[in-house]
Amino acid sequence: MITERDIEHIAELADIGISKDEVPEFTTQFNAILDYFEVLDTVVGEGAPAAGITNVFREDEPRPCLSQEAALANAGSTENGFIKAPRVM
């Protein structure tokens, strides 16, 4: 059973803003979906490494890429050729 406090905590972990009046409905829906997921408790079998799969490697060589101008074209705010982001600290 997921509580309203759990929902607020998950929203925080996921960096999804949630307003107080949305919490009860999200909680109800979450519980209905998780009830359905309980069927997974009856899955039989162990996790095993996938077979028949090979890694795809390439040499780490420089290749043509986007110009600085193209890379910045969609950014909301830029400064002196850099992307401007909110402060982290």
Added chain:
Amino acid sequence: MAGTFDFSPDDRCNAFITTCSTAPFTDGPLAGTAVAVKDNISTAGIQTTCGSRILEGYVPPYDAHVVELLRNAGAAIVGKTNMDEFGMGTTTETSAFGPTRNPVDPERVPGGSSGGSAAAVAAGFVPMALGTDTGGSIRCPAAFCGIVGLKPTYGRVSRYGLIAYANSLEQIGPMARTVEDASRLMSVIARYDPRDSTMLDKPYDHGPTADIAGLRIGVPEEYFGEGVDPRVAETVRDAIGVLEGLGAETVPVSIPGMRHALAAYYVICTSEASSNLARFDGVRYGPAVDTRKTWHEAYQDLRQELFGTEVRRRIMLGTFALSAGYAGRYYAKAQVARRNIREDFERAFRDADIIAGPTMPTVAFRLGEKSDPLSMYLSDILTVPANLAGIPAISVPCGRVDGLPVGLQLMGRQFEDERVVDAAFAYEQEVRA
């Protein structure tokens, strides 16, 4: 032959988010053919939104591999089609740009998430379109709108430039009014691309043939059971009867892992989505984040405002399913269930060459009918197994119930897309004759 294609459809079903009134084209196998592209596939110079306000105004600086191939084949890219936000839905109602209506009945949904592509084809705006299929998003709208849609084998079509929702499940594929056109479009887009490391070099180069004598068709009981409208089931059984009349034989098969398929699918796709969609932070693209706020505050405010409810719900579900203390119960179990389902199909494909069943358990829903998320999820039960197993699956129209189209779903072994195309072609040719 080269020029521009003039495109100004009377888009009363809201199939398009963006249209290109003069679309250039060059010489090639699709010279001058109008092709619509789902709005989660990157098109250089043409806005690409994924049906979300968080990407409103985003103009990709590069083409997806499939778009490059389309342009090289001479196609005119005439527009970007409406979709459930980030592909998260079965009706195209979660789009931030308003729902698409079903051209067959405007009070009904076109299915989703590639509902815009299906509607554009069904309404006759374009002969063919690209969709993407993570858990049925090509086949469901194809079935609901009465057109053909192919989800290729995982690894057959490059995902480079497809804005990711659930990487391990999704493929780009063709949608068209005829099997032949779907096959033509598949021939253009299924070309090796080293930029998608999950791809195999197995190009599709096939003209469909209608000879299916001796083909063994597996009929899984699980596809005709509880939750499937009996009239839909009967319509599909009749269609399988048509294939028998052409010399195919049917064999009973079983996919017992089906009972876990839907839960496994939703755990895996939401988990992958919670990671993939972390990139939408308003910093590198989309409407700008407020850089005066602190990181978490700015990030949370932007995502609350610009993501729709279903997207936020799925990101939260995936975050929960991967969180400490729960990952073993949900994500790890879902991966085991996924492997069991893949093995069920491998076993079934020893007795059968293809597997047939309905694409969707019902005909198209009314707009607004699926307001509860779980009831919408449940309607994906017949399409998600092919994504979990990575196998090719096609939906071809096979009749109507209450005047609404029903889709016959044909699934094949990995990298035997040609075989499901041939069977669909044989059926289509027979019922058209």
